[in-house]
Amino acid sequence: MCANIMQIIAIDLDRDAYEMGLPIIKKANIEHKINFIQSSALSALDELLNENDNRGSSDFAFIDTDKVSYQKYHERMLELVKVGGIIVYDNTLWFGTVAMPEECVKETMKPNRQHIIEFNKFLAADTRVQISQVPIGDGITICWRL
Numbered sequence: 273m274c275a276n277i278m279q280i281i282a283i284d285l286d287r288d289a290y291e292m293g294l295p296i297i298k299k300a301n302i303e304h305k306i307n308f309i310q311s312s313a314l315s316a317l318d319e320l321l322n323e324n325d326n327r328g329s330s331d332f333a334f335i336d337t338d339k340v341s342y343q344k345y346h347e348r349m350l351e352l353v354k355v356g357g358i359i360v361y362d363n364t365l366w367f368g369t370v371a372m373p374e375e376c377v378k379e380t381m382k383p384n385r386q387h388i389i390e391f392n393k394f395l396a397a398d399t400r401v402q403i404s405q406v407p408i409g410d411g412i413t414i415c416w417r418l
């Protein structure tokens with residue numbers, strides 16, 4: 273199924289997070305197709321955007337990092353992902369707390385709950401994408417780049 277994938281760029285501050293998945297990656301025989309960049313995602317994405325050839329070149333992006341920066345990642349993804357491509361954001365239900373009254377939410381969950389609520393509102397109004405909120409796992413939002 274992965275035979276036609278040209279290249280995957282994986283970005284994480286923590287190399288261990290990438291290495292945790294490495295046995296599966298090796299089993300799928302796609303290690304040679306993955307360029308792992310150990311870096312802050314914002315600076316790595318900005319570096320990719322410095323290369324004009326990267327703009328509008330990606331088919332797919334999956335974002336599952338610090339929730340406070342999702343909107344900043346989105347702006348960069350809109351530059352990197354081609355029209356007709358897909359951008360997926362993880363945790364957009366934030367353990368269901370986005371639909372709960374604030375007083376029922378644990379203090380520790382509140383900051384990210386607020387970031388995700390704001391991001392969900394932003395995406396819903398963003399005319400550059402068509403979105404679908406999928407209530408599986410912790411909620412994913414699939415964006416179709418228009």
Ligand SMILES: C[S@@+](CC[C@H](N)C(=O)[O-])C[C@H]1O[C@@H](n2cnc3c(N)ncnc32)[C@H](O)[C@@H]1O
Nearest residue numbers: 283284285286289290311312313314336337338
């Ligand atoms: C919830 S984990 C998800 C990892 C992976 N998607 C998974 O499901 O196993 C979030 C990851 O984001 C990384 N991360 C957090 N902030 C980051 C940042 N500013 N830049 C790059 N990676 C970051 C963490 O190191 C962590 O591995």
